[in-house]
Amino acid sequence: AQTVTQSQPEMSVQEAETVTLSCTYDTSESDYYLFWYKQPPSRQMILVIRQEAYKQQNATENRFSVNFQKAAKSFSLKISDSQLGDAAMYFCAYLNNNDMRFGAGTRLTVKP
Amino acid sequence: GAVVSQHPSWVICKSGTSVKIECRSLDFQATTMFWYRQFPKQSLMLMATSNEGSKATYEQGVEKDKFLINHASLTLSTLTVTSAHPEDSSFYICSTRSGRSNEQYFGPGTRLTVT
Numbered sequence: 569a570q571t572v573t574q575s576q577p578e579m580s581v582q583e584a585e586t587v588t589l590s591c592t593y594d595t596s597e598s599d600y601y602l603f604w605y606k607q608p609p610s611r612q613m614i615l616v617i618r619q620e621a622y623k624q625q626n627a628t629e630n631r632f633s634v635n636f637q638k639a640a641k642s643f644s645l646k647i648s649d650s651q652l653g654d655a656a657m658y659f660c661a662y663l664n665n666n667d668m669r670f671g672a673g674t675r676l677t678v679k680p
Numbered sequence: 681g682a683v684v685s686q687h688p689s690w691v692i693c694k695s696g697t698s699v700k701i702e703c704r705s706l707d708f709q710a711t712t713m714f715w716y717r718q719f720p721k722q723s724l725m726l727m728a729t730s731n732e733g734s735k736a737t738y739e740q741g742v743e744k745d746k747f748l749i750n751h752a753s754l755t756l757s758t759l760t761v762t763s764a765h766p767e768d769s770s771f772y773i774c775s776t777r778s779g780r781s782n783e784q785y786f787g788p789g790t791r792l793t794v795t
Contacts, residue, residue, distance in 0.1 A: 601782050611771060613724075613786035659723060663782060666712065670723045 572662050574671035581650045582679050588635075589645045589674045591660030597621075600664040602636065602643045607657040607673075616658070619643065652678050683707050684776055686787035693764055693794055701759045701790045703774030709754035710776035715747075718771040718789075730757040764794040 572593045581587035593602070604616040619627045619636050626634050631651075635644045647654055655678045660671040683706040693699045703713055711732045716724040728749055729737040736749035748760040761768055775786045 603784075611718075611773075611789050613773065613775075615783060618783065661784075663784070666729060666777075668714070668726070668777075668784060670725075672723045 572660055572669050572671040574658075574660055574674050576674045577672070578675045578677070580677045580679060581647070581654075583650055583652060585650055586646060586648045587650055587676065589647075589658055589660075589676070591643045591645070591671055593641050593643065593660070593662045595641065595662065595664065597664050600662060602634075603661040603663065604632070604634070604643075604645045605659045605661060605670075606654075607659060609656075613659075617645065647676075650678050652680060654678050684774065684785050684787040686772075686774055686790050688790060689788060690791045691793070693792070695765055695794055696763055698760055698762045699764060699792060701761075701772055701774075701792075703757045703759070703787055705755045705776045705785075708776075708778070710757075711754060712777065713751060713757040714775045714777070714784075715749065715757075715759050716773045716775065718773060720771075724773060727759075761792065764792070766794045768792065769794045 574591050576590055600621045602619045606614045606616050617627050617629045617632050619634055626636050631648045633646045657673045657675050659673045662669050685704045687702045691699055713730040715727045717727050718724050726739050727742045730749045730751040732751045732754055738744045746762055751757040771789050771791050773789045775784050777784045
């Protein structure tokens with residue numbers, strides 16, 4: 569079974585600074601998708617960024633970017649110019665066929 | 681993105697009773713919907729995959745007779761927690777997935793408290 573590991577239960581960043589959240593996964597597949605979701609206190613899951621495994625170029629969405637290392641099975645999320653509204657739980661997710669698996673999550677705190 | 685609604689958003693029920701949670705896909709027809717459970721400070725755990733017009737597929741360890749899933753139309757899936765117990769208290773989230781983009785859209789969740 570595919571597993572997703574987020575080794576940082578909690579992270580903290582100063583407002584306007586940059587923070588990187590780690591994610592590794594285990595799979596024997598070559599074609600799959602990776603996602604980062606944000607879950608604020610409202611608990612609504614919000615898509616932050618997605619990456620197709622067949623694409624070598626790292627995905628970028630405004631202040632959010634990923635470092636996708638397929639061989640190392642690593643998919644980290646970098647948040648630049650952190651804002652107070654970025655404070656939330658962040659979940660890394662892996663999708664292959666109909667099987668989506670989530671990591672345990674990283675709670676991000678943003679200090680003013 | 682697609683909108684997924686859930687009803688109710690919060691429900692309290694007594695132990696031994698049953699409660700139904702509705703999940704609606706408002707923007708597109710969803711042949712497949714997913715039901716997740718999230719305990720406090722934990723991740724989302726897939727409970728079952730709901731298939732329109734056929735039986736749901738349950739994950740290992742999830743009791744299909746306790747968590748009844750009905751996906752009678754392309755826009756509605758329901759999860760019924762039967763004979764609820766306090767340990768069933770959790771946050772239940774449904775989602776749909778776009779077949780084109782593989783993007784998954786989540787409902788706002790339902791908080792179930794069993795007293």
